[in-house]
Amino acid sequence: MNVPNIIIAIDGYSSTGKSTFAKLLARKLGFLYLDSGALYRGVTLFAQEDRLISKLNIVDPALKTELQGLRLRFGEDGRLFMGDRCIEKQIRTMEVSSQVSPIAAVPYVREWVDEQLHEYGRKGRIVMDGRDIGTAVFPNAQLKIFMTASEQVRAQRRYDELKAKGEEPLLEEVVRNLRERDYIDSHRETAPLRRADDAFELDNSEMGFSEELAWAQGVIQGKFGIL
Numbered sequence: 519m520n521v522p523n524i525i526i527a528i529d530g531y532s533s534t535g536k537s538t539f540a541k542l543l544a545r546k547l548g549f550l551y552l553d554s555g556a557l558y559r560g561v562t563l564f565a566q567e568d569r570l571i572s573k574l575n576i577v578d579p580a581l582k583t584e585l586q587g588l589r590l591r592f593g594e595d596g597r598l599f600m601g602d603r604c605i606e607k608q609i610r611t612m613e614v615s616s617q618v619s620p621i622a623a624v625p626y627v628r629e630w631v632d633e634q635l636h637e638y639g640r641k642g643r644i645v646m647d648g649r650d651i652g653t654a655v656f657p658n659a660q661l662k663i664f665m666t667a668s669e670q671v672r673a674q675r676r677y678d679e680l681k682a683k684g685e686e687p688l689l690e691e692v693v694r695n696l697r698e699r700d701y702i703d704s705h706r707e708t709a710p711l712r713r714a715d716d717a718f719e720l721d722n723s724e725m726g727f728s729e730e731l732a733w734a735q736g737v738i739q740g741k742f743g744i745l
């Protein structure tokens with residue numbers, strides 16, 4: 519498909535398969551894929567390693583100044599690096615998942631991440647996924663998609679993903695984490711998770727990847743009149 523220089527924003531609840539879908543779509547269009555959640559996860563790992571967040575999720579205000587020295591960047595293959603260290607594996611653990619939403623609710627953390635995201639989005643031709651991409655980061659994105667799926671499907675997907683990576687999660691714990699993150703993400707004051715008015719909704723509870731792509735292709739053709 520010959521798609522113009524647009525930004526595609528994909529938002530939605532935890533484990534709705536946003537990143538897999540966004541990656542596939544980006545590859546199909548020849549766009550860059552960017553995972554905004556990875557940056558929130560990177561900041562969370564940084565805060566945990568520097569003991570700037572307590573077990574009770576109290577964030578040390580020193581994080582604000584410490585962030586000035588933090589360097590997070592995506593490698594060629596999309597893996598996240600902190601300085602020279604690849605942190606892709608560490609940011610996907612339950613330990614990071616359990617504290618990422620409180621960190622992502624801090625306004626100066628969001629500002630810091632937004633700066634990086636705007637830089638990546640400057641040239642367009644990007645598919646970015648997250649919670650507030652279509653509502654706050656790129657409110658003028660030319661195409662917005664909001665993803666949902668049933669809780670049971672989402673929990674099973676995340677459980678299988680963690681298992682495949684060698685973790686031993688408990689399904690109840692995975693469900694609890696999804697609910698907790700969805701609640702915090704939708705109720706925070708700064709840029710809460712919500713569907714943008716002009717977003718197309720995709721419920722992929724019973725869809726496979728090829729169906730998702732076919733759906734996206736239909737939406738793009740309809741919206742931009744291109745084949």
Ligand code: CDP
Binds near residue numbers: 532620699700703
């Ligand atoms: O993969 P999953 O959908 O479970 O989460 P993620 O995209 O890796 O994002 C992890 C967390 O980062 C979310 O639960 C949000 O708390 C936060 N986040 C956010 O606040 N805004 C974004 N644009 C992306 C992620």
